Amino acid sequence: MAVDSDVLDLSLATSGGLGVEWADRQMPVLRRIRERFEKERPLDGVTIAACLHVTTETANLMRTLKAGGADVALCASNPLSTQDHTAAALVDGYDIPVFAIRGVDESRYYGHIKAVLDRTPMITMDDGGDLVSTLHQQRTDQLPEIIGGTEETTTGVIRLRAMEARGLLGYPVISINGADTKHLFDNRYGTGQSAIDGIMRATNVLLAGKTVVVCGYGMCGRGVSARARGMGADVVVTEVDPTRALEAAMDGLRVLPGLDAASQGDIFVTVTGNKHVLRAKHFEVMKDGAILANAGHFDIEIDLNALRRMASGHRTVRREVEEYTLDDDRRLYVLAEGRLVNLAAAEGHPAAVMDMSFANQALSCEWLNANAASLEKRVYEVPEAIDKTVARLKLETMGVRIDELTSEQQEYLSGWEEGT
Numbered sequence: 001m002a003v004d005s006d007v008l009d010l011s012l013a014t015s016g017g018l019g020v021e022w023a024d025r026q027m028p029v030l031r032r033i034r035e036r037f038e039k040e041r042p043l044d045g046v047t048i049a050a051c052l053h054v055t056t057e058t059a060n061l062m063r064t065l066k067a068g069g070a071d072v073a074l075c076a077s078n079p080l081s082t083q084d085h086t087a088a089a090l091v092d093g094y095d096i097p098v099f100a101i102r103g104v105d106e107s108r109y110y111g112h113i114k115a116v117l118d119r120t121p122m123i124t125m126d127d128g129g130d131l132v133s134t135l136h137q138q139r140t141d142q143l144p145e146i147i148g149g150t151e152e153t154t155t156g157v158i159r160l161r162a163m164e165a166r167g168l169l170g171y172p173v174i175s176i177n178g179a180d181t182k183h184l185f186d187n188r189y190g191t192g193q194s195a196i197d198g199i200m201r202a203t204n205v206l207l208a209g210k211t212v213v214v215c216g217y218g219m220c221g222r223g224v225s226a227r228a229r230g231m232g233a234d235v236v237v238t239e240v241d242p243t244r245a246l247e248a249a250m251d252g253l254r255v256l257p258g259l260d261a262a263s264q265g266d267i268f269v270t271v272t273g274n275k276h277v278l279r280a281k282h283f284e285v286m287k288d289g290a291i292l293a294n295a296g297h298f299d300i301e302i303d304l305n306a307l308r309r310m311a312s313g314h315r316t317v318r319r320e321v322e323e324y325t326l327d328d329d330r331r332l333y334v335l336a337e338g339r340l341v342n343l344a345a346a347e348g349h350p351a352a353v354m355d356m357s358f359a360n361q362a363l364s365c366e367w368l369n370a371n372a373a374s375l376e377k378r379v380y381e382v383p384e385a386i387d388k389t390v391a392r393l394k395l396e397t398m399g400v401r402i403d404e405l406t407s408e409q410q411e412y413l414s415g416w417e418e419g420t
C-alpha cells in the first residue's frame with residue numbers, strides 16, 4: 001500500500017532516486033552508519049518526525065533512520081528548498097511518508113508540519129525550529145510523548161535557547177549545530193560553496209572584480225567570504241560583533257559599516273540570522289544593478305516589504321531573480337525572494353559535507369533513544385565521542401591518516417610539573 005504523503009508528482013520518483021544514489025556516493029560516513037543500523041536496529045519502535053530541507057542528502061538520512069528501525073516521516077523546513085523529485089523518490093522508492101512541495105504557501109507549509117506531528121512522534125528532528133515551535137504553540141498535548149529532539153542549525157538553536165531560558169522547552173534537544181564536525185564544515189564550506197553556487201546559477205554574473213558585501217562573519221559568513229575572495233571578488237564584511245569584525249580585518253578583508261558598504265557593493269549576501277540587515281536606508285544608496293541574496297535560515301534578513309514600498313514596480317527577469325525599480329530608475333535584483341539562496345536557487349550544501357552533519361543527526365538520535373530516561377528539558381551539545389567518531393570516520397573514508405600521542409606525550413599533557 002502506498003505510504004501517506006503530499007508531494008508534487010510521484011512520476012518524478014525515478015529521476016529523484018538517481019539523485020539520492022548520486023548523493024549517497026558522497027556520503028560514506030552516513031552509509032557506514034546505515035549499514036550498522038541495519039544490523040543493530042537501535043531505533044526499533046521509535047517514531048521520528050523530521051522537518052528538514054527535502055534534498056537528496058536528507059533522503060539518505062531518512063533511509064538511515066529507517067534502516068535503524070525508526071518509523072520516520074518528513075516535511076520541509078522551508079517552502080522553497082524542496083526538491084520535488086527527491087520527495088517523490090522517498091515516497092515511491094523508499095516508502096517514507098513525505099509532506100513537502102516546493103513553493104507552497106504558508107498555510108500548506110504549516111499543514112505539512114502538522115501532518116508529521118499527526119504521526120505522534122517520539123523524536124523530533126528540526127532545521128530552524130518551525131516543528132518545535134508549532135508543537136509548543138499548538139500541540140502541547142503531544143509534548144509528554146516526546147523523548148527528545150535534534151536541531152540542525154544556528155537559527156534553530158538560538159530559538160531553543162530562548163525557550164530554555166524562559167523555562168518553556170518541553171523536552172531535551174541536541175544542538176547538532178554545536179558539533180565541531182557540523183559547524184566548522186557545513187556552515188563554512190557548505191554555505192561558502194552553495195551560496196556562491198546559488199548566486200551564480202541565478203545570475204551567471206562574474207565574481208572576479210566585483211565588490212561582494214558579506215553581512216555577518218560567523219562560520220557561514222567566513223565561508224562565503226573565503227569563496228568569493230577565491231573567485232577574485234573584493235570582499236567587504238559588515239559586522240556588529242567586535243571580535244568577528246577584527247577577525248575579518250585580520251583575514252585581510254575590508255570591514256565597513258553597513259551604510260558605507262551599501263553604496264559600494266555589487267553583490268550583497270546576508271548571513272547573520274537577524275532581521276532587516278539590509279533595509280530602506282541601504283536600498284536608498286545602493287548602486288544600479290546591485291544583487292541582493294540571503295543565505296541565512298529565514299527570509300527576514302532583507303526587508304522586502306520596505307523594498308516593495310520604495311519600488312515603482314517589480315518583475316521577474318530570470319528564474320529566481322526579481323527586479324525592483326526605484327523612483328530614480330535604479331534597479332535592485334533580489335534572488336530567491338530573499339529565501340536561502342543556496343537551497344532555493346541551487347541544491348544546498350554538497351553531499352560530502354552533509355555527510356558529517358547527518359552522521360551527527362543519526363548518531364545523536366541513537367544516543368537520545370538510549371539515554372532518554374536521564375535527560376532534562378534543556379539544550380544538549382552533541383556528545384564529544386560522537387563528534388570525534390564522525391571526524392575519524394570522515395578522515396578514514398577520505399584516506400587521510402593521522403598520528404597518535406605517544407605515552408610520553410600523554411603523560412606530559414596530564415602533568416603540570418615540567419616547565420622551562
Ligand code: ADE
Nearest residue numbers: 053055057058347348349
Ligand atoms: N542545508 C543546507 N544544505 C542542505 C542540504 N543539501 N540538505 C539538507 N539540508 C541542507
